[in-house]
Amino acid sequence: MPKVTIDNHEIEVPEGTTILQAARMIGGDIVPPAMCYYTKLEGSGGYCRTCIVKVTKGSEKDPRPIPKPVVSCRTTVMDGMVVENTTSEELLKARRGVVEFLLINHPLDCPICDQAGECDLQDLSYAHGLASTRYKFRRRTFEKIDIGKLIKLHMTRCILCYRCVKVADQITNNRVHGVLNRGDVAEISTYISNVIENDFSGNMIDVCPVGALTDRTFRFKSRVWFTKPIDAHRECSKCCGRVALWMKGDEILRVTARKNEYHEVEEWICNECRFESKDKNKWIIEGPRHITRKSVISQNHYENIDLSKLQIEVTRQIKAQGGKDIKEHSSRVQFEEKSMKALEMAQNSKR
Amino acid sequence: MLTNRSKVVVDKKMTFSERIYLPAIIGGLFITIKHFFKKKATIDYPKVTREMSGVYRGQHVLKVDENGAERCVACGLCAVACPAEAITMTGAERKPGEEKLYREEKYAAVYEINMLRCIYCGLCEDACPKEAIFLTDRLVEVSSNRDDMIFGKDKLKEKYFNEVDITKRLTKEVIEFKKDKFHLHNQMD
Numbered sequence: 001m002p003k004v005t006i007d008n009h010e011i012e013v014p015e016g017t018t019i020l021q022a023a024r025m026i027g028g029d030i031v032p033p034a035m036c037y038y039t040k041l042e043g044s045g046g047y048c049r050t051c052i053v054k055v056t057k058g059s060e061k062d063p064r065p066i067p068k069p070v071v072s073c074r075t076t077v078m079d080g081m082v083v084e085n086t087t088s089e090e091l092l093k094a095r096r097g098v099v100e101f102l103l104i105n106h107p108l109d110c111p112i113c114d115q116a117g118e119c120d121l122q123d124l125s126y127a128h129g130l131a132s133t134r135y136k137f138r139r140r141t142f143e144k145i146d147i148g149k150l151i152k153l154h155m156t157r158c159i160l161c162y163r164c165v166k167v168a169d170q171i172t173n174n175r176v177h178g179v180l181n182r183g184d185v186a187e188i189s190t191y192i193s194n195v196i197e198n199d200f201s202g203n204m205i206d207v208c209p210v211g212a213l214t215d216r217t218f219r220f221k222s223r224v225w226f227t228k229p230i231d232a233h234r235e236c237s238k239c240c241g242r243v244a245l246w247m248k249g250d251e252i253l254r255v256t257a258r259k260n261e262y263h264e265v266e267e268w269i270c271n272e273c274r275f276e277s278k279d280k281n282k283w284i285i286e287g288p289r290h291i292t293r294k295s296v297i298s299q300n301h302y303e304n305i306d307l308s309k310l311q312i313e314v315t316r317q318i319k320a321q322g323g324k325d326i327k328e329h330s331s332r333v334q335f336e337e338k339s340m341k342a343l344e345m346a347q348n349s350k351r
Numbered sequence: 352m353l354t355n356r357s358k359v360v361v362d363k364k365m366t367f368s369e370r371i372y373l374p375a376i377i378g379g380l381f382i383t384i385k386h387f388f389k390k391k392a393t394i395d396y397p398k399v400t401r402e403m404s405g406v407y408r409g410q411h412v413l414k415v416d417e418n419g420a421e422r423c424v425a426c427g428l429c430a431v432a433c434p435a436e437a438i439t440m441t442g443a444e445r446k447p448g449e450e451k452l453y454r455e456e457k458y459a460a461v462y463e464i465n466m467l468r469c470i471y472c473g474l475c476e477d478a479c480p481k482e483a484i485f486l487t488d489r490l491v492e493v494s495s496n497r498d499d500m501i502f503g504k505d506k507l508k509e510k511y512f513n514e515v516d517i518t519k520r521l522t523k524e525v526i527e528f529k530k531d532k533f534h535l536h537n538q539m540d
Contacts (some may be wrong), residue, residue: 111426111480112457144456220442220457223427299431 002079006030006053007087019072019083020051024262031262033086033095033124035102035209036161037073038263045073049098054091058084071092072276087186099129105140106210107156115211117224117296120263121159142187147177148196150216150275151205155187158212161175164188164204171197171268188212199238202274206257206265209260217275218246218254225296227253229289234282238270244289252278261292311343367458387487388489403488405519408471410489411464411507416454419511422483425459429475429484438475454481462507466491478521485517519537 001012007025007030011349013022021039023272032053037045044056046050060080072083084091087333094139110116142155160179165188168175176198182304190196196204205213233240250277255274257265275281288303318337368374394401403409414422425442443460445453452458473486494500509515 109455111428112455116426170365220425220444223431224443225431226427296431 002077002081004077004081004083006083007085010275014076017247019053019055019070019075019077019081020045022077022085023053023072023085024338030085032072033127034073034262035120035124035159036163037161038166038207040260041163041166041170041207044161044163046071048102048161050095050102052094052098054084054088054092054190056088074278076122078342079297083166087184093234094127096130099125100134100272102159103129104134104135105156106159107139107141109157111336112216113157113211114224115157115172115208118263120209134203140184145189146194146216147190148194148201149187150195150202150271152214153188154212154214154220155189157210158188158213160186161187163207163209164213166205167203168196168198168201168350171203178287189208199270199272200268203257203268203270204267205274206259209263214255217278221253222248226301227297228301229297229335231258231286231289232283234273234277234284236270236273239273240267241273242267243269245285247280250280252280252283252297258289296330307343307346314340314343374482378409384421405488407488408473408486410466410467410487410491411475411487411502412489412517413504414485414517415509415511415514418451420451420454421458421508422454423462424455424457424481424483425462426480428478428480430479432474433469433472434472434474435468437465437470439463439465444505459504462504464502464507466502467497480500485515485520487515487517489515490520 002017003010003012003015004022005011006019006026009026009030011022013025015027019027020037022031022032030150032051034045034051035048037048037051049071050071052071054073057063058066058081059078061078063080072085084186086092088166102121106121110119110122114120116122140156144152144154147153149320162179165175168177176192176195179186180189181187181190202215204338205215215279225247227248230245230247232243232245234243242258243255245252246256246260255277257267257269258263272295289299290303291301318340396538416422426438427440427442428439430436430438438457439461440463441461443459445458471486475484492518
């Protein structure tokens, strides 16, 4: 099995793993951002170039560095490869350039956009982008169109990641939309308007990294951070039926698939679950969905802490501290040990 | 002793002038009459109002733009910034033909501020990306009814051609920010 070092973290991965997947196995801040790559979609990735990394050592056999940044979602690891992501200033500068390019035609209408608050591009530009733009020409604009009864396309916001095209290709059996034209005038569209009706077409909304494809039943109803995400499931003949409900009071405003920490859906859901099941009685509620503390949606959001999970996390952190100079961190380690003991006591008392 | 003004009470015999009380009465009247000619401490509110400080934060205003279209897009940033959770809103989509009413494709169909909850901190004004909400130097009308204190768009939105002056709230920095060419793309076509 090839061994790869990403930002000084060494990991052994199976043959044929991409650098991005290896980084995701390590986890944390060193994972390169990805706008077009989607684990569940075959052949995705390689368009947006936000996941570029610097390879300072090609492999054990050929230690020469790769001269230019490579896309980590499409490059497989080699034994002894050394990759720099956040540790390379040069690379971060290159990524800033990529973000600037993505934002050239993207309108800064986050106050209006329904995706704001859970938008990949918003996170990306916040982390890497510039506060202002250097672009002074007219931006590419389109009229909003309804590509289906339930989906609205605002092409102005699209970054041409091709994810929705791949969803239609791989999840549904007939694709009726795609990328028309080429280069600067390329756009996602359908030849016949209002044509998308497939039962799984709603997944296009979930995979869209920006607010280009939006749910017409949720459009402008509420900002995402005023809704409460709740895990729920139901018996569904078409799909798994496991979803996240976005509720305001007793009202279900929106139904989406459950997304993981990289904003990728865990299981595809059908249009019946997504658009037509907005009655609370149709669902079996599991509990509040976990929302990362960094997200704006986590404000006023309360959930149960899983003590066993927290214990694993604390153990991992203490182990990670062990490699560093203990003396400097001794007070912190002591604190963590104390919190570990408190945790054990809490768990014992629970039993 | 708590103060230096306290006097020790002695049971001494009053003099003649003290006994007839007249000098004390005249002295008292003189003090009273003196106040007739002094400047009054009170004003005849509401006919006359005091001058407000430029940074006084009173009743909110929802601004309209130079064409009379509402600036607010119901983005919810004021509500999320509000520490008292006084602001609620419901967004709606602008229909074709309503371009003169609403500046952008989304607008606030309902915009309510609970004036009893509001602490007049001005964070909503800071959070607003569209320069739509400002706190003004107007006092909030009082009411004996709690429901009347939830101000909707009818009370908050300013009338076109009768705009509320907010130039005192627009600081030098805000005006500089507006002039920035880099933000041209934020403007309407």
